[in-house]
Amino acid sequence: MAPKKPSSSGGGASKKSGDKDGGARVMYWFRTDLRLHDSPALQAALDLKPQAFFPLWCWDPNYIYKHRVGINRFRFLLESMSALSSSLHSLNPLSQLLVVRGDPCDLLPELFKRWGITHLAFERDPNDEYVRQRDDQARKDAKANGVEVLDGYGHHLYDIREVLKAHNNEPTLTLGALQSAVSKFGDPAKPIDAPKSIPSPLLKDDVASPPQDIKDLLPKLLKSLEGLPEYSKKKGPEYDLNSHELGGQRSTGESGKVTCYDSLVGPDASESIKSTFSVPTLESLGMDAKAARVSVPSLIPGGEAEGLKRLERVIKDTKYIATFSKPKTSPCQDTSEASTTLLSPYLKFGCVSVRKFWWDAVEASKQYKGAGKTSPPENIQGQLLFREMYSVAEAGVGETYKRVHANPISRYIDWYLPTVYDSKGKEIIPRPAGDAASEARYAAFVEARTGFPFIDAAVKQLKTTGWIHHLARHSLASFLTRGQCWISWERGAEFFDEHLIDWDPASNPGNWMWLSCSAFFHQYYRVYGLATFPQKYDPSGSLIRKYCPELKDFPDKHIYAPHTAPLEVQRKAKCEIGKDYPAPILDEKKEKEHCIARMKVAYAKGWRGDAKEVLEGKAQEILRKEHGVPDPTLPEGYKAQENKDKIPKWAQRKEEDDEAQKKQGGKKRKGEKDEEEDHKASDTSTKTLSKKAKK
DNA sequence: CCAATGGTTGGGGCC
DNA sequence: TGGCCCCAACCATTG
Incomplete structure (x- = not known):
């Protein structure tokens, strides 16, 4: 497996169209990879030496309405997005995370055209049926627009698709099965460094003489989006799982209204710093951190820098890393004094590269000369391998993985309160009350x-x-x-x-x-x-x-x-x-x-x-x-x-x-x-x- | 086909 | 405190 070289797919002719205008124009689509270090797809995009580079986040209504997400995860996500935006801005004062609000299937093709995109780069997110279908659609849209796709992987130690193939496309049901499936690929790839610079998100007309300040650049980008339909003008979602009515965490009444889609690029009404292409606020999601029963301020702040700081702190304790044994860590400690590394949130949103975590742990363990070193499954690397095992299992099972009905690996047991389906086999949302x-x-x-x-x-x-x-x-x-x-x-x-x-x-x-x-x-x-x-x-x-x-x-x-x-x-x-x-x-x-x-x-x-x-x-x-x-x-x-x-x-x-x-x-x-x-x-x-x- | 073995993370009693 | 065995007995893998 050659993870350093992201596979390339999509329209072969697209590269020429980029060259014709004197260089590639890349859109990097951030999703569950909110970091700059160890990102092969990002590196591949920058290796093209593009004349324009658009760091994009698409604020997907699917996640806002159809996925039950509480305030803590939304906050972590928003903090991670803001941190990433700041990092991009400090690499290039003309850059920031460009947040557009709406369905990526609607927006990406438009952005390809209006921004003259030649390459779409993103990190593959191998799990969840919605994500796979959305990304397939993005590939199709890219091809239709002559845009070449650069997709690397970095969310896991190994390319999950390849591991699944190596396991005869069967879900991995034991750690041993996962280990033997990955054994032919050798060690995970070594992490790569964060880029030292990134090009600006310039419209074609501006390439020759770029604006001096991002405050001059953003209005031009905004103008380029004229006429794009706003998501709020669409008929809206079939249901809102996060609404107060369906038991979600949005506030009641007017303050529980979702306003983040009132405009295509922000700002949200409650933002103190008025800016466009901005990260939404919790308030614009109809959520109030102070009123909710959550910890304020957050004990687990989002962002790449926070994640790397935490990683560095645990890695420094070589004895802790080398002798780590999961079953012996205590479940009885509060979050502020956790017996484990607390890095999982950062892995989830890609703020910390799992390969960096792996190799830092290997190195720390090597440095420790004492007795009692642990190995998989109980040590740190073992924990990360379990994560791979579940991912390959999910990829092997597909859309029924998260439920019992029709799931080929979940034993049928006569539980109470099972998910219920209508006569056509469609899940009934919200679930009718059980006994x-x-x-x-x-x-x-x-x-x-x-x-x-x-x-x-x-x-x-x-x-x-x-x-x-x-x-x-x-x-x-x-x-x-x-x-x-x-x-x-x-x-x-x-x-x-x-x-x-x-x-x-x-x-x-x-x-x-x-x-x-x-x-x-x-x-x-x-x-x-x-x-x-x-x-x-x-x-x-x-x-x-x-x-x-x-x-x-x-x-x-x-x-x-x-x-x-x-x-x-x-x-x-x-x-x-x-x-x-x-x-x-x-x-x-x-x-x-x-x-x-x-x-x-x-x-x-x-x-x-x-x-x-x-x-x-x-x-x-x-x-x-x-x-x-x-x-x-x-x-x-x-x-x-x-x-x-x-x-x-x-x-x-x-x-x-x-x-x-x-x-x-x-x-x-x-x-x-x-x-x-x-x-x-x-x-x-x-x-x-x-x-x-x-x- | 069979038997043996191992399976990150149970409880309880004993040394 | 930690290690050992037994409890009653599952599956997936291996030889």
Whole structure:
């Protein structure tokens, strides 16, 4: 594999048309590669010594409306775009990131014509069906306009398409399979340096005598776009997954309006510095960072420089790198003091090159002379190889990868709250409500009131900071799916998609399949204990004391299972379970046994998502009948809504929601007095816990 | 075809 | 504190 030389495709005649006018005119299309260092496609573009270079970002409505993206990831993206724009500007005062707002399939062909583009360069983004189709369209449009395409790869260590081919176009389901598939390609390519200069984005007429200042140049570019239709004038998206109405994170009312498409190139109304071709603001996405339950300022700031700084910091600690062992890192630490490198968000948006991370880690490990060096799968390189494995698996499966239905690698299991499809096989959006008990469990999960402190704390940390440790993700995923709740991994994957900054279309569904024992991993009898597992890493429960402050005065031995504490202990901690903090929504041990019994039956059938019985819609009924485990029921007296006073200030919903809560509250209130009894009933399940805690 | 082996990240008991 | 075994038993790979 020769990664240094990006493959070239598209119209062969285009090069001549560029030469005819005295040089190439390149558009570099930034997507998930928001960096200047180690970018082979960028390097290939600059190697043409172009007379004009247009660094483009297309603000794609697909991502704004049809993908559930929360405020933390949007903020990280916007910060990374702004940082990139500044870097471009400091390389060339006549340059910046040129942000145009609209569908790339509409805009790119127009820009090709109006800017006289001869070459389109971009880094291939191998995962996600939407992206693949969009890029195929861009290639076609380029060809139709006589524009040559230069596409390098740099989002992964290896060219995912080539690895997939080397694995007979089969998804890689084990790390060993991935390793043997890449072995014929040798080591990943060494990273290349960032360019030292870039040409200006000049219109043809300006090449001979360029404007002196970018403030003179941008109006000319703006003029060249005259007559281009604005996206806001189109009929708009079929649905808006991020709208408040569909449970997304946009604000309510007028402030939740998406205004970033009101103009083709900005500025947004709320921008303090008026400029065109500008990076949108959170406000123009209808999102308010201050009002949202997220950390302000961000603990994980976006941008290439921030990413490289963080990389340098972890690499300096050669012992840490050389002896890194993922299973031993703690899931119980807050984002500001994470036991892992926290580089995944930067890899996700390409702020840090994965090859640079790989080679820096190899070098640091070499320098360390002590004992206890680790190797794949547990070390840093192993982690990066897992990322490749999921990417090749996604590429091999295609569009069904992120769901169960018709997915050839995901085992069919009769989860509750599965994604539902209409008679034509189209996903129904928004998903119709499922059975009441599972919906209530799911609501308790996403609202961090399951009554299991580690689960609730991890959910709050995720919502606040946009990141949680890998093993905390395991705990949540095990609990929601095969461990206790028996809810489809699709729901969990969607929840993570909304909140994780580092959400990746291959790794995240892959990890949910792994944890739910749907693919990649199969030892379903290994279930994460809701208290025992985190207790191993941090017996003092500091994460819980921070994110569930109502529990902060519990003694260590009860912090992970406060409902097992004697009432006098609860009173002393000023927190009575069922009153000041929810009683557990389910019986951990009983549900675990139910789940294992169900898994056994589902495994014996051996159906994947593409089995005949699944496609015909009969599989669920057959499995339910066969395992005979009754549907879940709510604990009696279970309250769908917690009293808002019991929720910490920073986690409280806004006024409008409180009104809605009050209205519903009246209905639920009558069950309240039953709580003491529920508490007793659920106690049996956790006796083993309290016994251990007493030791 | 079969048996053996390994699988980043479970829990619990024992030394 | 860490290593070891057992629990009951899955899959994918390998010889």
